[in-house]
Ligand SMILES: Cc1cc2nc3c(=O)[nH]c(=O)nc-3n(C[C@H](O)[C@H](O)[C@H](O)COP(=O)(O)OP(=O)(O)OC[C@H]3O[C@@H](n4cnc5c(N)ncnc54)[C@H](O)[C@@H]3O)c2cc1C
């Protein structure tokens with residue numbers, strides 16, 4: 001996710017981008033509705049899948065492979081619900097949705113992740129969860145027939161599995177390369193499914209890299225090469241550069257591959273990417289560059305959070321309007337914090353803002369994503 005230059009920000013903002021939000025929401029329910037977990041499946045030591053059906057047993061609407069849902073989790077001992085987004089990791093099926101969650105264990109410096117540990121510790125068959133409808137602009141177009149490369153690292157595999165399976169069952173001859181990096185077999189999820197799809201469909205190819213295989217990992221069976229997925233590997237594996245590329249993984253993985261693909265001559269329009277946001281990869285989020293930080297949000301402007309009745313001065317150095325609200329004790333909805341999930345969307349009643357980083361898709365005119373906006377005039381926000 002690159003940070004636009006200051007000039008680009010100003011132009012984008014004043015132009016008030018005409019295109020509507022491209023969340024592609026399937027409009028059969030808005031907000032959150034109850035689902036029941038039907039089954040839980042262990043995919044690796046750190047990753048588990050959860051199969052969900054509607055609590056009234058009704059068939060589920062379809063979605064576009066690559067889209068995600070958001071859960072409103074009621075955690076014991078926590079007053080406010082926790083919102084967390086997870087990609088639908090299966091092909092569309094009217095009987096269930098599947099999400100696949102990596103447990104974020106924390107380190108000696110950071111606490112364990114709240115939402116993922118709740119899933120791993122508390123959620124199993126019979127658990128009732130509140131879930132949003134599928135949405136998100138990072139998805140496959142199943143009608144397309146051009147060659148496609150699905151490239152992921154770690155739990156970034158989830159949208160790629162959905163896309164791969166959808167292409168395989170679609171019965172087209174669309175050439176597809178699935179290229180994935182994991183540390184080793186202990187953290188590698190859904191390897192058996194991918195191997196089966198390769199065996200059953202001769203248009204499906206796969207290559208798995210382990211960066212640190214264990215003694216029980218077998219080359220040729222569990223993985224193909226030792227190392228990381230990088231530009232050199234892609235050029236070695238793919239017959240040419242005329243693929244549609246889908247990338248998902250940590251921010252640095254995506255940035256590195258994007259640069260390598262552009263150097264190889266791939267048209268930027270054919271590279272689509274998603275990373276799972278600040279919450280899932282704190283080290284990988286690009287920090288705003290100095291010129292952006294210096295020029296935007298330095299003027300002494302006033303921010304009015306209208307619904308809460310809070311009026312504050314914008315504090316230079318604050319990352320975003322969401323950050324400012326939280327510093328003032330407000331608890332607005334948020335999840336990814338980098339402009340992917342759209343959960344934080346609020347009406348901009350008055351004033352102008354600039355975006356950094358640029359969100360994956362812009363909200364409807366008149367609305368902003370406070371997680372990645374800073375004021376460039378006095379603003380009134382419906383928050
Ligand atoms: C569109 C989208 C799709 C996604 N799809 C998937 C998916 O398919 N599978 C999946 O597993 N995830 C997915 N995610 C990520 C997921 O939404 C969560 O962000 C992830 O599970 C971590 O949430 P958490 O509540 O467990 O961690 P959090 O509590 O949010 O913590 C996140 C990380 O920050 C660290 N941390 C916590 N507090 C601090 C602190 N004070 N200082 C420093 N570090 C701290 C934690 O150790 C943890 O590693 C997706 C995200 C988005 C936006």
Ligand code: FES
Nearest residue numbers: 335337342344371
């Ligand atoms: S919190 Fe996800 S878009 Fe703002």
